[in-house]
Amino acid sequence: MIVVEKKPPKDPDTAILERFPKQAGEGLMGKVQARALEQFMRYGIPGKKNERYKYTDVAEILAEGYQAVTAPEHHDFRIEEIFRCDIPTLNTWVFTVLNGFYFEKEDHLQELPGGVLAGGLRQAVRERPDLVEPYLDRYASESSDGLAALNRSFAADGFFLYVPDNAVMEKPVQVINLIRSDREVMVQPRSLVILGKNAQGGLLICDHALTEKRVLSNAVKEFYVGENSSLEITRLQNEHNSMSDISHYFVHQGRNSRVTSTMISLHGGMIRNNLDVKLNGEGAENHALGLFLSDREQHMDHSLFIDHAAPHCTSTQTYKGVLDDEAEGAFEGKILVRPGAQKTEAYQVNKNILLKDTARMNTKPQLEIYADDVKCTHGATVGQLDTESLFYLRSRGIPEYEARMLLMYAFAHEVIREIKIDPLRDRIRELVDRRLRGELPRCHTCFVDYQK
Amino acid sequence: MEKDQDKILREVTDSEYKYGFVSDIEMDMLPKGLNEDVIREISKRKEEPEYMLEFRLKAFRKWQEMEMPHWAHLQIPEIDFQDIIYYASPKKKEGPKSLDEVDPELLKTFEKLGIPLEEQERLAGVAVDAIVDSVSVKTTFQDTLAELGIIFCSISEAIHNHPDLVKKYLGSVVPYNDNYYAALNAAVFSDGSFCYIPKGVRSPMELSSYFRINAANTGQFERTLIIAEEDSYVSYLEGCTAPMRDENQLHAAVVEIIALENAEVKYSTVQNWYPGDKDGKGGIFNFVTKRGICKGDHSKISWTQVETGSAITWKYPSTILKGDHSTAEFYSVAVTNNFQQADTGTKMIHLGKHTKSTIVSKGISAGQSNNSYRGLVKVQKGALNARNFSQCDSLLIGDQCGAHTFPYLEVGNKTAVVEHEATTSKIGEDQIFYLNQRGISTEDAIGMIVNGYAREVLNQLPMEFAVEAQKLLQISLEGSVG
Numbered sequence: 001m002i003v004v005e006k007k008p009p010k011d012p013d014t015a016i017l018e019r020f021p022k023q024a025g026e027g028l029m030g031k032v033q034a035r036a037l038e039q040f041m042r043y044g045i046p047g048k049k050n051e052r053y054k055y056t057d058v059a060e061i062l063a064e065g066y067q068a069v070t071a072p073e074h075h076d077f078r079i080e081e082i083f084r085c086d087i088p089t090l091n092t093w094v095f096t097v098l099n100g101f102y103f104e105k106e107d108h109l110q111e112l113p114g115g116v117l118a119g120g121l122r123q124a125v126r127e128r129p130d131l132v133e134p135y136l137d138r139y140a141s142e143s144s145d146g147l148a149a150l151n152r153s154f155a156a157d158g159f160f161l162y163v164p165d166n167a168v169m170e171k172p173v174q175v176i177n178l179i180r181s182d183r184e185v186m187v188q189p190r191s192l193v194i195l196g197k198n199a200q201g202g203l204l205i206c207d208h209a210l211t212e213k214r215v216l217s218n219a220v221k222e223f224y225v226g227e228n229s230s231l232e233i234t235r236l237q238n239e240h241n242s243m244s245d246i247s248h249y250f251v252h253q254g255r256n257s258r259v260t261s262t263m264i265s266l267h268g269g270m271i272r273n274n275l276d277v278k279l280n281g282e283g284a285e286n287h288a289l290g291l292f293l294s295d296r297e298q299h300m301d302h303s304l305f306i307d308h309a310a311p312h313c314t315s316t317q318t319y320k321g322v323l324d325d326e327a328e329g330a331f332e333g334k335i336l337v338r339p340g341a342q343k344t345e346a347y348q349v350n351k352n353i354l355l356k357d358t359a360r361m362n363t364k365p366q367l368e369i370y371a372d373d374v375k376c377t378h379g380a381t382v383g384q385l386d387t388e389s390l391f392y393l394r395s396r397g398i399p400e401y402e403a404r405m406l407l408m409y410a411f412a413h414e415v416i417r418e419i420k421i422d423p424l425r426d427r428i429r430e431l432v433d434r435r436l437r438g439e440l441p442r443c444h445t446c447f448v449d450y451q452k
Numbered sequence: 453m454e455k456d457q458d459k460i461l462r463e464v465t466d467s468e469y470k471y472g473f474v475s476d477i478e479m480d481m482l483p484k485g486l487n488e489d490v491i492r493e494i495s496k497r498k499e500e501p502e503y504m505l506e507f508r509l510k511a512f513r514k515w516q517e518m519e520m521p522h523w524a525h526l527q528i529p530e531i532d533f534q535d536i537i538y539y540a541s542p543k544k545k546e547g548p549k550s551l552d553e554v555d556p557e558l559l560k561t562f563e564k565l566g567i568p569l570e571e572q573e574r575l576a577g578v579a580v581d582a583i584v585d586s587v588s589v590k591t592t593f594q595d596t597l598a599e600l601g602i603i604f605c606s607i608s609e610a611i612h613n614h615p616d617l618v619k620k621y622l623g624s625v626v627p628y629n630d631n632y633y634a635a636l637n638a639a640v641f642s643d644g645s646f647c648y649i650p651k652g653v654r655s656p657m658e659l660s661s662y663f664r665i666n667a668a669n670t671g672q673f674e675r676t677l678i679i680a681e682e683d684s685y686v687s688y689l690e691g692c693t694a695p696m697r698d699e700n701q702l703h704a705a706v707v708e709i710i711a712l713e714n715a716e717v718k719y720s721t722v723q724n725w726y727p728g729d730k731d732g733k734g735g736i737f738n739f740v741t742k743r744g745i746c747k748g749d750h751s752k753i754s755w756t757q758v759e760t761g762s763a764i765t766w767k768y769p770s771t772i773l774k775g776d777h778s779t780a781e782f783y784s785v786a787v788t789n790n791f792q793q794a795d796t797g798t799k800m801i802h803l804g805k806h807t808k809s810t811i812v813s814k815g816i817s818a819g820q821s822n823n824s825y826r827g828l829v830k831v832q833k834g835a836l837n838a839r840n841f842s843q844c845d846s847l848l849i850g851d852q853c854g855a856h857t858f859p860y861l862e863v864g865n866k867t868a869v870v871e872h873e874a875t876t877s878k879i880g881e882d883q884i885f886y887l888n889q890r891g892i893s894t895e896d897a898i899g900m901i902v903n904g905y906a907r908e909v910l911n912q913l914p915m916e917f918a919v920e921a922q923k924l925l926q927i928s929l930e931g932s933v934g
Contacts, residue, residue, distance in 0.1 A: 051523075342851070354866035357833060361864075367857040368525075369876050372848035376876040382831075382863035383870065 016045065019068040019186070020154045028125055029156060032137045036152030043146035050146075055330035055362045056272050056301040058147060061244050066186035066216045070154065072101035079103050082210060083178055090423040092174035092204060093118065099179055100187035100217075101157045109160070114167035116201075117160070121192055124160035131162055135194050135224050139252040139278060148248040148274070151220040155190035158219075161203070165196035165226075172202030172232070172421060179217060179243070180210040191221040195229040195257075204424060205235040207245060214242040214269075222250045225257040227281065232420050233261040236428065237268055241296065244270040255281030255310075262419055263302070264428055265292035266435050271300040279306070279313040290319040291415040293435050294327035301330040308341040317348040320415055322408060322436070323359035333378065334366040341371050348378035353385060353411060385411075408436050482539040488512065491639055494539050498608050498642075503619065511628035511638030518632045524766055524795040525824040525856055531737070536702055538640045538673070597655075602686075603648040604659050607675055610646035617648060621679055625708040625743045625772070633704040633739040633766075637673045641706070644674035649684035649715070658914050660689040676707040680715035682748060687718040689917055701726075703762075705740045713748025713775065718756070720913050722921050725761035730819075732791025735763025742769035746778030746804070754781040755798065756912040758921040763792060768826065770799035773807035773835075780809040783909040787902075787925060788821035788853070797827035797858075802835040802868070811842035814906050816925075817853035824856040831868040838865060844874040847905055849898070899926045 045062055046053040079096045095118060096103040102120025109119035109127055117128065124132050140152060159175045179187055195201055209215055225231050239245060245268050251259055265271050277286050292300045306315045321329045335346045352361045365378040385407045393403035412432050419425040482493060491512055495505040520531070597604050603614060611618050628638040645661045661676070680686055690707075703725065711717050719742075728735025738761075744753040755769040771780035782798040800809040809829065817823040823846065831838045846855035857874045879901055887897035902925055903910070910918050 339851070352863075354863065354868070357864075357866050359864075359866065361861075363861040363863075363872075365857075365859060365872065365874070367846075367874060367876055368854070369846070369848070369856060370854045372851045372853065372878045374848075374876060374878065376874075378857070378872075378874050380859070380861055380872040381870060382861055382868065384866050384868075 016062055016150070019066075021070055028129055028133055028136070029122075033153050035141065036137070036149050039141070039144075040146060040149035040153050043144055043149055045150070046146045052145070052274075052303050052332060054364070055328075056270075056299065058246065058272065061216065061270060064184075064214070064216075066184050066214075068154070068186045068188070069099045069101075069181070070156070072157065073099065082180065083176065083208065085174065085176065085206065087423055087427045090174075090421070090427070092172050094174045094176065095119070095159055096176045096178060097157075097159055097189050097191075099181060099185065100155065100189040102159060113170055115164045116167055116169055117162040118173060119160055120157055121160045121190060122157045124162075124192070128162070131194065132160075132192065135222070136192055137222075139224070139250045139276075140220055140222050140248070142278075143248070143250065143276060145248060145274065147218055147246055148220055151188045151190060151218050151248070155188040155220060158189040158191040158221075159193075160191065161193045161201075163195045163199040163201045163229075166198045167196070168199065169201040172204050174204040174206065177205070177207045177217070177219070178210055179208075179215045181213060181215065182211065184214045186216040186218065189217070189219045191219070193221070193223045193231075195223075195225045195231055197227045197229060199226065199229040201230075202232040202421065203234070204421065205233065207235070207237050207239060209239045209243045212240070212242065214244075216244040217246065219245075219247040220250070221247070223252065223259070225251070225253045225259055227254045228256045229254070230258040231260075233259065234419055234421065234424060235261070235263045237263070237265040237271060238431070239268040239271075241267070241269040241298065243268055246272045248274040249276065251275070251277045251286065253277070253279050253281065253284040253286060256283040257281065258285040260287040260418065260420075261289065262415065263290040263292075264415070264432075265290070265294075265300055266431060267298070268300065269298060271298075272303070273301070274303045274305075276305045277307060277315065278309055279315065280309050282310050282312045284310065284313045286313075286315045287418075288315070288317045288319075289415045289418050291412055291432070292321045292329065293412075293432065294321070294329060295324035295438075297326045297328075299328045303330075303332040304334065306333070306335045306346065308335070308337045308344045308346065311340065311342045311344065313341065314345045316346070317350075318415060319350045320411060321352040321361065322355065322411070323352065323361055324355040326356075326358045328359070329361045331361075331363040331380070332366070333364070334368065335376060335378070337369040337371050337374055337376065339370040342373040344371065344374040344376065346374070346376045350378075350380040351411070352382045353408070354382060355384075405436060409433060412436070481537050484537050485534045486536070486538055486640065490538055494640060494642065497539065498611075500608075500611055501615065503615075504611055507623065507628065508639050511635050512640075514629045515632065515635035515639055518629075518635055520632055524826070525822065525858070526764055526766060526793050526795050528737070528764060531702060533636075539642055596657075597659075600653050600656070601650040602653060602655055603646065605646055607641075607644040607646045607677060610677070614646070614648070617679065618646070618677070621677060621708065621710055622675075623708075625710060625745050626706050626741050631741060634706050634741040637675060637704045637706045637741070641673045641675040644676045644705070646676070647678040647686065647688060649680045649686045651681040652683045653681075654684065655686040658687045658689055660691070672701070672703045672705070674705045676705070678707075678709045678717055678719070680709075680711045680717045680751075682713045682715060685716045687720070687914060689914060690719070690721040691724070691917070691920070701736050703736055703738045703740070705742075707740070707742040707769075709744030709753055711744065711746050711748065711751035711753050711778075714750045715748065716752040716754075717744065718754045719744070719769070720756040720917055722758045722913075722917055722924060723761050723765070724924055726763075727761050727790065727792045728763040730790045732763070732820075735792070736761065738762035738765045738767060740767040742767065743772070744770070744780075745772040746775050746780060746807075748778075749775040749804070750777045751775050752779040752781075754783075754912070756783045756909065757785070757796075758909070758913070758924060759784065759786040759794060759796060760924045762794075765792075765794040765796050767796045768798055770801070771809065772801045772803065773809065773838075774803045775807075776804040777806045778804055779807070781912075782809075782811045782813070783912045784813045785816070785906040785909045785921075785925070786814070786823055786825075787816045788818070788823040790819040790821060792819075792821040794822070795824040795826055797825045799828040800830070800840060802829075802831045802838040802840070805834070805836040806838070807835055808839045809841075811840070811844070812908055813842075813844040814909055815844070815846040815855055816849065816902055816905070817846065817855045818849040820852045822854040822856070824858060825874075826858040828860040828862070829870055829872070830862045831865050831870060833864045835865050836867050838868040838870075840868075840870045842872040844872075845905070846874070846876040847902070848876065848878050902926075
């Protein structure tokens with residue numbers, strides 16, 4: 001007996017709908033959008049009464065009158081002119097999504113070695129509806145999240161990746177989400193990643209805002225990982241303080257599949273990351289890691305929902321946060337073990353360090369278990385650096401400041417070390433180090449030309 | 453082998469309520485229903501002063517505006533608040549001066565419950581304020597306690613005899629508008645215990661009160677107020693059993709504890725109300741608001757609870773740690789079987805500096821029951837060096853039940869250290885096997901394992917209670933006993 005969260009019927013926020021075109025899209029996309037809009041009307045924008053949004057007031061953010069970007073803009077520049085990732089020796093296939101729309105290099109899907117297809121979601125719907133249709137919106141439509149429904153109602157494009165059966169990607173795909181506008185805009189990209197059977201892939205997702213304006217992103221990304229497949233997702237959020245970034249990751253896993261996701265949030269005015277995972281086949285494994293470093297008035301909120309729907313699955317969650325100044329953090333990690341999902345193993349850890357009295361952390365690990373033969377644990381701590389360790393280091397002649405840095409660095413390392421792409425790991429290590437020392441006011445590791 | 457085990461497990465989890473009997477005592481009841489007239493009538497029958505009636509009416513008016521809370525992980529059937537009798541008292545002409553005047557049936561009830569009234573209680577050293585269906589029948593040991601200046605009486609008496617204390621403290625920890633059930637209680641509470649420990653006094657004995665729901669369709673709304681003055685100590689026990697009834701009965705109690713400087717209050721409760729039969733029919737709805745405040749510096753409040761009964765339990769004994777260096781503890785064992793539902797836990801609100809709280813919660817679910825821990829640890833900005841440790845373990849017996857953990861940690865101070873740990877696991881097959889191997893039947897083995905699992909909490913209970921609690925755990929889970 002699964003108790004669905006009770007929601008009082010409420011008037012949908014019709015004001016927000018006025019920012020979008022009235023008529024739905026066409027074809028497959030239109031069908032998905034129409035259904036999602038129905039759901040949005042039902043769920044509405046989550047208020048503070050909504051358990052999953054208890055610590056983040058999204059209604060307030062959405063009320064701020066962002067202009068929705070509903071069509072790709074015409075541009076006469078090459079992406080390299082405005083943005084280039086400068087991580088040395090990072091060898092990836094790079095794809096760019098600008099203001100929620102795929103930045104077309106070519107007007108059709110690209111074929112990478114091994115039959116891997118990559119490109120824009122609109123291209124994929126147009127060229128390969130046979131691949132898209134069985135997956136698009138399948139898992140995301142199970143969610144009762146109003147914001148995800150809002151994206152699904154209007155999002156028209158984003159990134160698409162298809163890894164066929166038995167294909168092993170030579171190098172990871174890098175998706176760069178850019179926002180570039182001279183207005184206050186709201187973008188809603190939607191991505192779809194499909195791995196067939198026995199496939200293997202890596203995905204690096206970078207989010208950047210190339211504008212000083214206040215902007216809002218509300219993204220939905222779906223990942224379908226088939227039998228015996230494995231996927232590594234690494235995400236780097238390094239945005240400025242006027243950026244509000246809401247994202248929904250939906251990960252659907254088949255039998256004996258394995259997914260690792262690492263979310264590194266270095267900067268962002270308001271960050272809200274949802275990660276919904278469904279372990280739908282026996283023996284599936286999911287490892288979710290997260291690290292966030294926040295200061296000033298930043299607000300970072302992570303919400304996980306791990307759904308153990310099949311027996312013999314394993315999941316781990318390791319989320320860590322460092323909060324300084326008036327930063328506010330929140331973490332929710334819900335593990336649901338459905339009836340019959342025997343031999344489940346789920347382990348969750350959430351650790352947080354508060355550096356100032358004005359910082360605030362709210363954490364809410366949750367277990368909901370309906371099967372008896374399980375091993376589930378969760379632990380959460382909020383505290384300061386261990387005074388004994390600090391004393392130990394200082395007694396070895398390390399100055400207090402350096403000792404603190406060392407300890408914080410060690411704290412963050414538990415997450416960073418899990419990143420499998422070496423150059424990326426080194427770069428993130430360096431970024432985190434600089435971030436902790438306060439030398440990274442915003443992302444300036446990437447070449448950015450604001451003049452363009 | 454597997455089949456045998458299943459069978460034993462089923463038998464073990466099928467046992468029925470041992471304390472289900474109905475005492476035949478003449479009751480003085482108000483008709484069903486709830487409105488301002490009923491409240492006035494309750495107040496009138498209890499000959500309450502004007503300020504109490506006002507308190508009740510204020511609460512009732514607030515209650516009418518409120519909605520039943522739905523956030524708990526519980527499925528609560530619609531409750532018809534007009535179908536409940538809000539006042540029932542054993543018929544009496546005058547207040548009994550000695551035991552002879554007490555209805556012999558009532559005494560038999562106590563005997564069945566094993567309350568050490570009269571001679572036995574002297575040996576047991578327990579002062580009992582026995583409450584049957586809303587009215588306190590007899591408070592024992594009052595004289596001994598009075599010598600020390602301890603006031604231990606029913607709250608109705610306190611309203612008459614100690615109006616200053618009642619006025620000052622009633623509703624000060626759980627305000628009349630705190631929540632739906634607390635407001636209902638404030639409007640219609642019929643009786644309860646009042647306990648006042650003067651400055652510097654250490655209560656020589658454990659104070660105990662038994663609540664028992666007796667008449668059909670009566671809600672029990674008792675209200676307990678415990679005040680511990682500076683440098684005082686008291687250990688207070690509350691135990692509950694209720695007769696077997698088919699219809700759901702509502703119980704909405706309020707407990708308030710005030711601990712002043714250096715005072716310590718230890719509050720223990722064993723709740724064993726009728727959980728409904730094995731098909732989930734009947735049983736008590738237990739919607740209780742318990743809250744204490746460590747008002748003075750260096751004060752301490754400790755809650756220990758063993759929850760085995762009730763069809764639905766909604767209960768969060770909480771502590772507000774206001775005084776600097778104050779301490780709060782919460783130890784809980786909650787057992788659910790058959791179709792029982794429990795959503796229980798605690799709240800620790802750290803306001804003062806150097807405050808410390810400990811939470812140990814053990815949940816055991818069997819049958820088709822659902823058992824949830826829900827807890828909040830909140831550290832306010834000014835709560836320098838606040839410390840909390842929480843541990844919540846769940847044990848599952850059978851594959852139809854559910855065990856859930858919903859902790860909330862809200863920390864707003866960098867010097868605070870807040871830790872939460874939770875585990876959920878199955879009763880160990882290897883442990884059962886080991887005990888079987890030593891000639892202990894599976895049934896006994898489960899009892900032993902569960903008792904060992906809950907030991908950390910049971911150890912916190914006073915002696916007499918610990919014995920009863922251990923038995924209760926076995927009765928709740930075993931088929932052979934009872």
